[in-house]
């Protein structure tokens with residue numbers, strides 16, 4: 146029986162592992178296939194505190210892993226295939242074996258929804274982004290495009306106006322889903338131009354990154370190439386919670402519901418990071434809630450006869 150099994154090897158999972166390891170709980174981390182989580186997909190991190198010179202996403206995640214391992218966390222590069230939560234002896238099955246644990250920390254993150262168009266994969270992290278807070282500052286005095294019509298697309302677009310010289314918002318419909326206040330701000334902004342009833346057909350680029358975005362107007366099939374150097378996709382995220390369906394409480398979008406101390410609806414099961422946060426979605430907030438989840442797991446074990 147493990148004291149703590151952590152599902153997910155991103156900033157939340159590795160931070161939970163560091164805290165659980167330093168509490169002498171020998172945590173087992175099941176990383177799944179994206180070792181290091183979403184940050185391992187990006188080249189430069191400028192907003193993780195403590196690294197004034199910025200550093201590569203993979204580098205940051207390697208350091209977090211090493212720090213957790215130094216205190217006894219055990220990394221297993223296994224994918225969880227099913228769980229059965231039973232307070233006292235939670236069972237976690239993976240593609241390689243089975244674990245029983247007194248406590249579980251879930252930190253499986255979320256996946257940005259993508260467009261599935263040519264060039265998107267090739268230039269992901271090199272001009273194609275799903276996070277303006279993360280990458281907006283790289284586009285000072287450059288032109289960028291945003292895809293989407295909800296609040297997050299308006300937020301991304303407005304945030305990008307602080308840096309970019311021009312922001313196109315590409316939306317497949319003729320009206321926005323965003324709240325009235327966000328719509329008004331975006332519609333009135335002098336740097337933002339809306340392309341209504343339009344979709345992205347292709348992301349254009351060369352070795353250095355994105356050089357343009359091919360846009361098609363749905364009614365006329367007219368195609369235009371925007372000379373944007375960045376494309377921000379803001380069409381939503383899907384929390385990685387399929388595994389937990391019917392096993393603990395989630396909100397209407399599938400995010401795990403936690404209380405303010407990272408407890409889920411099942412005793413002894415905690416969650417941290419983007420899997421329970423559709424608002425901030427940052428490495429540092431994921432690390433923070435991962436830390437809290439591990440500290441609550443430690444307390445739970447102490448109170449329930451560790």
Ligand SMILES: Cc1cc2nc3c(=O)[nH]c(=O)nc-3n(C[C@H](O)[C@H](O)[C@H](O)COP(=O)(O)OP(=O)(O)OC[C@H]3O[C@@H](n4cnc5c(N)ncnc54)[C@H](O)[C@@H]3O)c2cc1C
Pocket residue numbers: 152153154155156157158175176177178179180181182183184186187189190191192193223224225226252253254255257270274275276279280385388417418419420425426427428429431
């Ligand atoms: C391109 C890009 C750039 C970004 N840049 C920044 C930035 O500059 N600064 C910033 O603060 N944030 C940035 N972010 C956001 C940041 O990456 C996330 O907020 C953060 O990674 C969330 O951490 P997490 O630990 O909750 O989840 P994730 O990092 O998503 O990690 C989830 C983990 O769960 C694992 N997992 C999923 N399913 C299973 C399963 N069934 N079994 C086992 N394991 C599983 C995955 O393999 C992965 O290891 C960026 C995101 C992207 C996509």
